[in-house]
Amino acid sequence: MDPSDFADVLRSVREFVREQVVPLEDRIEADDAVPDQLRDACKAMGLYGFAIPESYGGIGLSMAEEVELAMELGWTTPALRSMFGTNNGIAGQVLLSGGTEEQRQEWLPRLASGEVVASFALTEPDAGSDPSSLTTKAVRDGDAWVISGAKRWITNAPLADVLMVFARTDPDAPPAKGISTFLVPTDAPGVSFGPHDAKMGQRGSWTCEVYLDDVRVPAAHLVGGEEGLHRGFVTAMKCLAHGRLHIAALCVGMSARLVHETVEFASAREQGGHLIATYQLVQGLVADSVTDLHAGRALVREAAKAYDDGSDRVTGPSTAKYFCSEAVGRIADRAVQVHGGSGYMREVPVERMYRDVRLFRIYEGTSQIQQVIIARGALGKAARG
Template identity: 40%
Template sequence: MSTDTTRAPELTEEQELLQQTVRDYVRNHVAPHAAKYDEAESFPEIPWAKARELGLCAITIPEVHGGTAMGTVAASIVVEEVSRVCPSTAVTLSVHNSLVSSTIAKHANDAQRQRFLPNLASGEWLGAYCLSEAGAGTDASDQQTTAVRKGDRFVLNGAKLWITSGTHAGLFIVFARTSTAPDLAKRSRGVSCFIVERATKGVSIGKKEEKLGIRASPTTEVLLQDCEIPADNLIGELDKGFRIAMDALDVGRIGIASQALGIAQGCFDESLKYAKERRQFGRPIAEFQAIQWKLADMATGIDAARLLTRRAARMRDAGEPCAKEAAMAKLFASILANRTADEAVQIHGSAGYSREYLVERLFRDARITEIYEGTTEAQRMVIARALLG
C-alpha cells in the first residue's frame, strides 16, 4: 500500500501536474542546497532563481498581468511540497504569492495591478508585507507608522519590524496610520494600505534578525524616513486599509498552514525511512510498537491537517469568507508540525539531534509556524470570535 499520504482525490489534473513539477524542482534545485543556506543564514538564491523560471511566483496573479492564475489551492501545494525540505524557501514563496501578490490582485485598482503585478509575476520583484512594528504585534491595529498627504504624494515615516524577505524585496505592502482624529487614532479604522517600491528614497533596511529557524529566510527591519510615494500607491480606501491587512492574513494563514503541513510531512517521510533502516535488538526499530504508534499518529494528524488546509484554500478560491477556516487550518497544522518534528527527532535518537539529518532543521523550522501571521493564541481568538458571532 502507498505511504504517500499527500495524494488527494480532489486535486484537479492541473494541480496534480503542478505537484509533480514542484516535487522535481525540490529534488533537483532545493534539497541539494537547503542545509548550506541554513548554515550560512543566506537567502536561497538558487531555489528562488529556479522558482522564477518555473513560474512559481506567478501562481496567484491573473494571466492578463503575466501570472498563471492557478489560485490558492495551487499556492498551498507549492508551499507544502517545498516545506518538506526547505521551509525557508517555502515562506519566501508563501509571502510573495499569498500575502503580497494575491492581495494586490484582489484589492488594487486596474491601473495599480498593471503597474505592480507583472514584476511580481516574473519574480523581478520579490514581495514583502509590512504590518508588524515594535509595539504592534498581536495587536496589529496599534500602528505608529504614519502616512501624511502632501499634494499628490504621501510621506511615510516609521519602522516596520520582523519583515520576511526584507533584504531582497523589490516591493513592500506597507500599512500606516493616516488618521489622527481622536476617534480613529488608536484604532484599526485610521490605517491605510500602500505600495512602496524598494527604490523609493527614504526606504532602508535595518537590523537583520539572527534566528532559531527558517534561517535562510531573511527577517529584517524596514525603515521609512520621509519616504515620499505617489498618492496613486494607496490601495483601497483611505483609512480602511486594516481590513485589507486582515484579508491578506486569511490567505497568508493558508500558506503557513501549508508550510506547517509540509514540515510535518517531511518529518514523517524521514522517520518512516529511518525506522525501517535503523536496527536495535536485532531488528528494525519500525518493528517496535512504540515507534509504530508514533508513525500512525503522525500520519493521521497530517491527513487531518491537509483536509483542513485544502478546505480553507478551496473556500478562498470560491470567493467565500474563510477567516475561521484559515485560522483553524493554521492552528491545527502548526501545533501538529511541532509535535511531529519532536517525534521525528525522538525516532531518530541521537541522529535526530545532529545537523547531518533533515529532521534537526525541520524541528527548528517548525517553531515559527505557531508564531507568525498570528500566534496560536491569535488563531484561537479569530476562531472564537467567529463562533460567538
C-alpha cells in the same frame, strides 16, 4: 487551470524540490542563503506568480490548487518558498484585494515574473498580533504622502524592491480604522534597513527591520487610491486569511517530510538486535504523526474549497493554520524522539526542521490569535460580552 496542466505543474515542482533543492538543504542552512540557481529556476517555473491571475502574467491558481502546490513546497526548507511567498501572498494580495486597476497593471506582472520582489510591512516593535495598534504614520503633503515609522521582522525586506507599508492616516479614528496601505519603493529617500535577523530556524529566509524616515511617495502610491483611504486594516486581514491557509498547507508538506524521515529511520535503525520499528512505543509515535498528517491535509483541502466558493474566508483559514502549525510541531518533536541522540545533531534533517517549524505557530497570527478568531466565529456576540 486545466486539471492536466495543473498536474504537470505539480509534477515539475515535486521533481524540482526533491531532486534539486533537497540536496542543497545543508548548504542553504550553512550559508543562510538560497543559491542563485534555485532563485532563477523558480522564476523560470513561474513560482513568483502562482497566485497572481493569468491576466497579470501569473499562473492564476485557485486556493484549492495553491494548497496542493504549497504541500509540495513544504517537502524542503521553508526558505525556498519564502523567496517568492510574499509576491504571491501577503504582499501581492494587497494589490489584488485593495489596489486600483492601474496599480495592478503596473506592479503585478513584475511581481509574477520575479523582476520585482515585494514585502508586506505591517508588523512593528509594539504591534504584532494586534496590528490595529501600529504607530507608523502617513501625512498628506500636497500631491504626496510623508511616511514615518519602523517595521520589524519583515520577510524579504533585505531583497525587496517595493514595500506594502501600513500606516495610520487618521490619528483620531478608532484603532482598527484610519489605517492605509502604501506602495513604497525601497530606493526611496528615507528608507533604510537593519541587518537581517539571526533566527532560531528558517535560515535562508531573510527578515529585518525597516526604517521609514519622512519617506515621500506620490499620492498615486496609496493602495486603492482615494477610495482605499483608511481601508488598510481590512486589506491586511484579507491578505492574512489567504496567507494563513497557504501556511497551513506548507505545514502539511513539512509534516509529510517529517513522517517520511521518521519512517525511514525507524525502518533502518537497530537497537538491541531489532529494528526500532518493531517496538510498539515507537509505532505509537509514528501512528500519532501519521494521524496528525492525515487530519491536517483533510482540513486544509476542506478549508481551501470553502475559501474558493466564498462560504468561509475567516474561520476556515484560522482553523487550518492553528491545527496544522501545532500538528507539525508535534510531528517534528516525535521525529526527533524516534531518532534519539541522532535527532539532536546538526546536519540531520529532523533537527533542522524541528527549529524551522517552530515559527509557524507565531507568524501571520499566533496560535492564540487563531483561537480568538475561531471562538468568536462560533460564539458571535456572546464572545464579546
